[in-house]
Amino acid sequence: MSGAAEPIARAYAKRWLWRAVAPAAVPLFAGLTLLLIPLAVIAAPETRTAAASSACSIGGTGATVAGIELDAVQMGQAQTIVNVALAQGLEPYAATVALATAYQESRIRMLANDGSSSELTAEQAAVTATSLEYAHDGLGSDHDSVNTFQQRWIAGWGTVAQLMDPVYAAAAFYDRLVDVPNWRTIPLTQAAQAVQISAAGGAYARWEPLARELAGMLWPAAQGAAANPAGAASGVCPDLPVPAGSWIRPTAGSVTSGYGLRWGTLHAGVDIAGPRDSPVYAAAGGTVIAAACTSAYCDRDGGLGLAGYGNLVELDHGSGVTTRYGHLSAYTVSAGQHVDAGTLVGFQGSTGNSTGVHLHFEVRQDGAPLDPVPWLADRGVDLDAPDPG
Template sequence: MSGTAARAAESYARAWLWRAAAPCALPVFAGLTLLLIPLAVIGAHEASTPTASSACSIGGTGATVAGIELDALQMGHAQTIADVAAARGLDAYAATVALATAYQESRVRMLANDGSSPELTGEQAAVTATSLQYPHDGLGSDHDSVNTFQQRWLAGWGTVAQLMDPVYAAEAFYARLVEVPNWQTVPLTQAAQAVQISAAGDAYARWEPLARELTAMLWPAAQATAADPGGAVAGVCPGLPVAAGSWIRPTAGTVTSGYGPRGGALHAGVDIAGPRDSPIYAAADGTVVIAACTSAYCDRDGSLSLAGYGNLVELDHGGGVTTRYGHLSAYTVTAGERVAAGTLVGFQGSTGNSTGVHLHFEVRQDGASVDPVPWLADRGVDLHASVAA
């Protein structure tokens, strides 16, 4: 599996149009019970407060496709692959080729690589193993191959950091696919093999029925997002059942930056980092005050040179208390909407003034920010508790 370098930043920027939900045909509630793990017991309530989980993603909660069961993570990556094709103006067959390839190579999972292949030098192994630093769904060890397509940094596909981004991975695949002569008319396995140059070049044909059915399911949403990337996306993840009056952790992941001075300014919240498009839930009952892009653009990742929260949701909980959810890849609510604690409000992203995927979470009392960690601790929620992402 080798190839040329992936597309440049312009194409990559457009790829962040993958914020759409999966079609309503998906049986999105099938895996609800997997989402709920007890986090904290609120003293005033008898029931355990469920924790946010990333078992559900922007792609849905799993589906059975061509007789094969795909979980939420696989469906999320499949939606990304379809969305990138639509964003690039490619047709559904491109997505079908890519999906068959991704299933053969990784079962549509973002695989890291521990660098244990005997084919690598010590230095190459060390670089390959840096893939473990990025969100991933499993571990591989085939040469220096990583991600859903098992692309190799040594073969010029991009840096390890780039290849561990599922959108970049899809962009890289399509950049090569469109260079294949007559790729739109040749057999799927021939097109895939021309891109991948695999030792098992005929294997892709086995997954063509799966890929065609997946494309039929995901393509309408991909086209809709490419045509109109603005606004709220439909919520496909089930909300969490939360006792009335309770507070919960808004998302899964790890606190990577706390409240306080940072870079000469006040970091007015905490950053909780998990996999891209991990669901974000309302921390308590409230009304949506803001659900909008607050930066110059939100259709792709931001940077430190870009001002604003990116996609932001703000909730008013009454009594002068508000919460903010920043840097979202997409939001699922609209201003004026009343939401219950545990309602899906968006997905983790890196829009706005951000350099990595995470949720920037704020608590404000009468307009002034307060440290969310002790504030939520007083309400039975430990933000520093280990919560799988």
């Protein structure tokens, strides 16, 4: 691989391109396939309506494309692939080749690899299995292949950490694609095979109709997102109808980590894990104190080596009470804005100091953190209750 992919990915990190809002023409559908996140179970608040389900997202709402049903996870990864093509100055056909490739290789999902392939040495297996430390949409076990394109670190595509970054993965694909002679004019399957060197090189042609339609669908969103500030997004989920003065569950999911000491330091809130890009709502009415990236970067998933909340929204509810909503994939509000309980403020993600998709939710009184579970319980909201619907 040439040296172009990594600097392109770094430049791309200055913009929020891989979490673009899907075009309004993309239809919602009820049967949303959930992410394979351990312990993540959808749990909706009692006040949630059908229209405000986890099918709402920014990564891409579910759609039927060329007769194939794609869920929000797949559409989100597809949008990333299209956005990177635009960021590199390529045309929609480049995205078409990449999308056909990604569908063949992973069904357009960010796959980790548990290193169980018998083709790997113990050392190679251990390195490959580190992919599990990064946000992913499922598991694979083909050699040392990871991510949407099933790129191999042993084959020189990059480190496991780099390959588990969807932006880097797409940039690396395009970096090799543009080196293929006449890639714009040779059959799509030949262009894809020249990049992938797959054992089933002719298989990419099958997905060309899907890829062409998908690229055409997502290209306008990529163009619109290029002008957005990092982290900011327009909402495609309706606000929840909540009585004034009420407190509500801020998002769907189950509590996977509680308040208290964790690894010797205070975990100042609770983690609520649900599907990627599940809508996050204001737990009560108030004013937005901050809506910003609080880490070195927020255009892609973070990790344990990254400090900060990632994309963070903080609300002031009066009387010294504030709430924080961390690790968002994007936020939909701005500082100084008044919000009601149930106002959409962002979407579940894994930005900042995070290793999986969830909402980190805090309640503070005069700046001091409190346990959100009893706080909300005193206000009629049971975070530990099973899914009511």
